[in-house]
Amino acid sequence: MTSTVICRSAALLLLLLVPSSLATNAKILIYSATADFRHDSIPTAVQALQSNGPSFDIQFENTEDKAQFTDQTLAQYDALLFLDNTGEVLDDPAKVAFQNYLNLGGNFIAIHAASDCLRNTTFYGHEVGAFFDYHPALQNATVDVIDNSHPSTSMLPAQWHVQDEMYNFKSDPRTIGATMILSANESSYTDTGTHLDQGIPHPTAWFQERGAGVEGDALAGRSFYTSLGHLNETWQDDLFLAHVFGGITWTLQSNTTLAFNSSAQVGNPLASTSSTTSPSGTSTSPALSSS
Template identity: 30%
Template sequence: MVAIASKYHYEFIPIARDSLTHMARQHSFGLVWADKPDVFDGDLRQYAAVMFLNTPAEQLSPAERGNFEAYMRAGGNAIVVHRAAIIPADAWPWYEKLVGRRVGTHPMLQTGVVTIADRNFPATYGIADRWVWSDEFYPTTNPYNVAIKPVLNVDETSYDPTKIWPGQTARGMGKDHPVAWYHPYEKGRVFVTTLGHNGDDYSDPQYLTHLLGGVYWAATGRGQLR
């Protein structure tokens, strides 16, 4: 797997790098860490999955975007984490479809209750049915009508979904507010978690359990209960 991290939430980088390196050693998979998009200039076929770790995808050049698209069309897989789910509207429609949702208004950090939407998916194994967690709970829309399979939701009664950055307004999404999901795309698999704003999240056992489950599924296609 190759993990791409860059300037956003930069304080998480040393923590996440140590945790993912330990995760790779513990679970016997290879990890390449990159902090520049030029990794997309190379042969991506060598990687079972590509992780966008808080990385803005719009920083990829047209050639790098084309290389990543070709990778997915050849059966490559992707993991999208938190800030990496955000891209300017219509800047790269193919990537928005890969994410599966468009992030709308930018919420403020709050503590809320995350709930399980799919207990049979590896990214929920070991997670409590109601998980108290602090994050930016992104509201999303679906302009391209992409079908996703929710893994985790957030209970909007447990926080204030109208509390967002100044200059924006929001009403919340209601009962169905996914914060993690998966779906097939091109000929590959995509796992998205919008959780992971704080640097300390990347040393939290619950969060890392959630992330590992998504990585495991994306890279191998295994682990789901039938």
């Protein structure tokens, strides 16, 4: 059996066996609106998240309607997940509601092109960690695991061979307190562009124990970002899904939302810290879809 098969088998075991102890009736809103380039893998990604969510006791709902960004609506979720967003995908009232949600302990997850939206919104740049700059052509590359103790990397080989876009960023996410967990191995692919000061080693995925997008001394949830996830095929790969769900479940364990903390100010109001049964109800809003 090859090392790749072993890794994928381990990833599948993680998906099936570990999740029930990580999250309790958590509810996550996937926001996949785009204003510029649109990835054709977005429907595949949404389907992968929603179909695997019940294994983790997570209910995913999906919207591309910025009107859903109100204090009342966002307060129902234990995390917001920005998926492949590009351009100005929120108006000013929606940004205010987003900021309020983060200030109340809301958690944040961002995947792939989500670092390329709301480019002039400072709190968003801090919450995601860094804004996208450019990427070389899609190609085979090696990603080095910097920290294999994190739930999003513990199943990965030390050198993870992928076909994806190796993102470059406009700043170093470590300057706002992010911890690096994956790094693009620059010797493994071709990039003829000019890097800005994004730090060394090359940032590819990271986390923030306290999301830097909160205002002042407000309560901060966790933040997780991975720049991988370009292709439809990537979202059908067990190892990649284990990486993503490891990041999601880690983020939910911030203890700042109702999935784990009955005193929290945001999160699924139906969540129970003693129950392991996922909620069966779906949203009544026509702008939201759930698994």
